Amino acid sequence: MKAIVITEKGGPEVLQARELAQPVPTGNEVLIRVAAAGVNRSDVLSRSSIAYGKLVNDEIPGLEISGTVEALGPEVKRWKIGDQVCALIAGGGYATYKTIDERLCLPIPVGITLLEAAALPETVFTVWDNVFKTSRFKAGENFLIHGGTSGIGVMAIQMILAMGGHVYTTAGTPEKCKFCKDLGATLAVNYKEEDFVSILKPIGIDVILDMTGGENTQKNLEVLKPNGRLAFINAMNGVKSEIDILLLMANRLQITGSMLKPQNNDFKAGLAWEIESLIWPLIGKGEIKPVIYKVFPLEQAADAHRLMESSTHIGKIILEV
Numbered sequence: 001m002k003a004i005v006i007t008e009k010g011g012p013e014v015l016q017a018r019e020l021a022q023p024v025p026t027g028n029e030v031l032i033r034v035a036a037a038g039v040n041r042s043d044v045l046s047r048s049s050i051a052y053g054k055l056v057n058d059e060i061p062g063l064e065i066s067g068t069v070e071a072l073g074p075e076v077k078r079w080k081i082g083d084q085v086c087a088l089i090a091g092g093g094y095a096t097y098k099t100i101d102e103r104l105c106l107p108i109p110v111g112i113t114l115l116e117a118a119a120l121p122e123t124v125f126t127v128w129d130n131v132f133k134t135s136r137f138k139a140g141e142n143f144l145i146h147g148g149t150s151g152i153g154v155m156a157i158q159m160i161l162a163m164g165g166h167v168y169t170t171a172g173t174p175e176k177c178k179f180c181k182d183l184g185a186t187l188a189v190n191y192k193e194e195d196f197v198s199i200l201k202p203i204g205i206d207v208i209l210d211m212t213g214g215e216n217t218q219k220n221l222e223v224l225k226p227n228g229r230l231a232f233i234n235a236m237n238g239v240k241s242e243i244d245i246l247l248l249m250a251n252r253l254q255i256t257g258s259m260l261k262p263q264n265n266d267f268k269a270g271l272a273w274e275i276e277s278l279i280w281p282l283i284g285k286g287e288i289k290p291v292i293y294k295v296f297p298l299e300q301a302a303d304a305h306r307l308m309e310s311s312t313h314i315g316k317i318i319l320e321v
């Protein structure tokens with residue numbers, strides 16, 4: 001099969017095409033002929049930064065795919081050859097074939113193309129796990145997402161609105177802020193020009209999904225209402241922060257964090273079951289849509305990474321296989 005591998009830590013040029021042996025499904029695995037793979041910031045960080053893990057030989061990036069089931073392990077119960085699915089994977093998506101635990105495959109939602117479906121798993125699973133499960137977000141609450149036009153941000157805005165919440169975001173340009181408001185955010189703060197604390201503290205936020213960390217950590221605590229929850233999914237501005245613990249105690253705040261990729265398949269299968277029951281119908285009704293900024297052929301994965309690193313995109317970047 002064809003695959004794009006990370007040959008060493010470095011710039012986009014370290015992504016190279018390779019001809020590799022096609023995987024064979026065992027146990028409860030299905031073999032998927034990949035139609036499309038989502039590009040995620042995590043792929044870029046795995047490629048470029050030692051802090052995000054050592055490379056295991058020629059590692060194939062890619063955390064989400066869509067495609068057609070082409071072969072079945074002996075214990076597969078749900079899927080049959082020819083079924084179209086999308087799947088959450090822990091690497092290996094930038095390739096023409098991928099084997100995966102059948103429980104991590106989901107049907108293509110009604111009204112969504114096979115290519116669009118590749119944009120869903122990583123963002124939907126991450127938002128569901130952090131915002132709705134861990135942070136127990138409820139209808140009527142105020143939600144803040146930093147990086148509102150990231151792949152994660154665009155999905156979070158839509159999932160919160162579909163669940164009856166109020167969305168506040170930050171983003172780095174006026175164009176990005178406008179996009180967030182057009183998507184339904186009550187307010188989008190251009191954090192490069194305005195101080196989000198002075199704007200959002202009087203409003204009060206119940207749940208924050210944060211990928212920035214650094215100096216924003218204390219600021220996040222300041223905009224939270226009593227019993228507010230702050231969930232980290234990354235710390236792109238710095239992994240170390242100084243916080244006022246008295247504020248945390250006085251307002252009974254909670255700080256959590258999670259990484260989806262290293263969790264075991266049982267954990268992810270639990271999320272998949274909940275998401276298929278509760279979020280897939282909302283996608284089927286058109287309340288949540290994949291927002292795709294650009295599609296590249298698999299061979300141009302390096303260009304897809306260059307675009308992501310430019311941070312000029314809004315929504316998802318996809319590789320068509």
Ligand SMILES: NC(=O)c1ccc[n+]([C@@H]2O[C@H](COP(=O)([O-])OP(=O)(O)OC[C@H]3O[C@@H](n4cnc5c(N)ncnc54)[C@H](OP(=O)(O)O)[C@@H]3O)[C@@H](O)[C@H]2O)c1
Pocket residue numbers: 039040041042122126147148149150151152153170171172173176211212232233234235236237258259260261308311312313315
């Ligand atoms: N923990 C998990 O399980 C998990 C799962 C999925 C994603 N994530 C994380 O969630 C974040 C979003 O992922 P994604 O794939 O949706 O990324 P993405 O589409 O590339 O979006 C990232 C956006 O974040 C904003 N940003 C803010 N501070 C930044 C900084 N210091 N460096 C670069 N960008 C910065 C940029 O927009 P502005 O112009 O508005 O600044 C950028 O466009 C990433 O940090 C990713 O690692 C974590």
